Amino acid sequence: MAMNDMLSLLRIAYYGLMAGTFAFLLLWEDGSPLVRDMPSRRRHVLRNLALFVCVVAVADGLVGAWLLDIPSRLVITPTGLLTPLPLAAQLIVAFVVMDLSTYAVHRLFHAQRWLWLMHSVHHSDAEVDVSTSIRHHPVEVAIDVAVKLGLYLLLGLPLWIEAARTLLINPLSMAQHANIAYPAWVERPLRWLLVTPAMHRVHHLPEAPATDSNYGQCFSFWDRIFGTYRAPDPGRAPRFGLANLAGESFQSVSGMLLTPVRARHLRTL
Numbered sequence: 351m352a353m354n355d356m357l358s359l360l361r362i363a364y365y366g367l368m369a370g371t372f373a374f375l376l377l378w379e380d381g382s383p384l385v386r387d388m389p390s391r392r393r394h395v396l397r398n399l400a401l402f403v404c405v406v407a408v409a410d411g412l413v414g415a416w417l418l419d420i421p422s423r424l425v426i427t428p429t430g431l432l433t434p435l436p437l438a439a440q441l442i443v444a445f446v447v448m449d450l451s452t453y454a455v456h457r458l459f460h461a462q463r464w465l466w467l468m469h470s471v472h473h474s475d476a477e478v479d480v481s482t483s484i485r486h487h488p489v490e491v492a493i494d495v496a497v498k499l500g501l502y503l504l505l506g507l508p509l510w511i512e513a514a515r516t517l518l519i520n521p522l523s524m525a526q527h528a529n530i531a532y533p534a535w536v537e538r539p540l541r542w543l544l545v546t547p548a549m550h551r552v553h554h555l556p557e558a559p560a561t562d563s564n565y566g567q568c569f570s571f572w573d574r575i576f577g578t579y580r581a582p583d584p585g586r587a588p589r590f591g592l593a594n595l596a597g598e599s600f601q602s603v604s605g606m607l608l609t610p611v612r613a614r615h616l617r618t619l
Contacts, residue, residue, distance in 0.1 A: 357425065360513045360514060361513075363517055364513060364516060364517060367520070367521060368520050371520070371524050371525075372481075375480040375528040376480055376481075378528065379479055379480060379529045379530060383530070384530055384531040384588065385477075385478075385588050388477050388479070390477070394479070397601065397602065398481035398484060399481060400603045401607070404603075405486060405487075405488045405491050407488075408489070408491075408492060409488050409495055410491075412492075414492075418496065420509065423499070424508075424509050424510045424513065425510070427506070427508045428503050428506050430504055430506020430507065431504065431505050432506050440511065441514075444507050444511045445515055447501070447505065449566070450572060451497065451498070452494075453565050453566050453567065453572040453573075455494060455497055456566075457578070459490065464610075465490075465493075467609065468487040468489055468490040468610045470595060470609060470610075471486065471487040471490070471606045472490075473591070474591055474592045474601070475554075476590050476591030476596060477529075477590070478529065478554050479529040481527075482527040482554075483523045483526070485606070487606070487610065489610070518568070519567065519568060522544070522545075522568060523567070526546070526550040527550070528547065532547055537582075543571070545564065545566045545570050545573075548584075551588060552580050554590045555589065556589065556593060559580070562578070563578050564578065564580055592619050594613070594616050594618060594619050595619060
């Protein structure tokens, strides 16, 4: 199969799986929600989708496609540390290394004030559901795109591997945020390897000890290794969001985009 044909299949699979998973979980939430008191659900989902459109335009379009020229780099294998490895080894190493880097970058976004002001847009969502998975500030996503590109160039790995990796990561992220009560018999065994929805919901609790835990994106063992793991409390009622960003002025699309500027004077978020 030619490289261009493979990239076309990856592109179709990427958008199809993302849209399909989003729609499936959205319907599941309507039928069997974990938290039932969401009076503004439709407006909430539409706002998060609108913010996602901004992310696609700025992070993927302006920064990724135009500034960093990622589309043309997808078919080029750079020369780097891991270039001599066979393809199977490159796939495994890329998946593990990129997951570790995502963990590290996530911690950095919590530790550095100016980065946290952008990342707080994601945490300010008081109605965590599948649409929260795509609620990110465009500048935050642009930084993430640039970091990932730099790592792939340093390691000497083809960038199409990241496109393939997202085929698993995006549906997992949506499942982690979905307002669904998954069975405990599914959650508990998976938690030893993967970041499960119950584990990630701890990260969205408003208190700092919980917010500053469970940073992992895919593998849960990074949090265990680096001492940031916090077990879910099944007896606790879910409560999310950031008190100082709960107002309507921070929840509208323009409010989310302007949060890093408008919230910079707040002593705590």
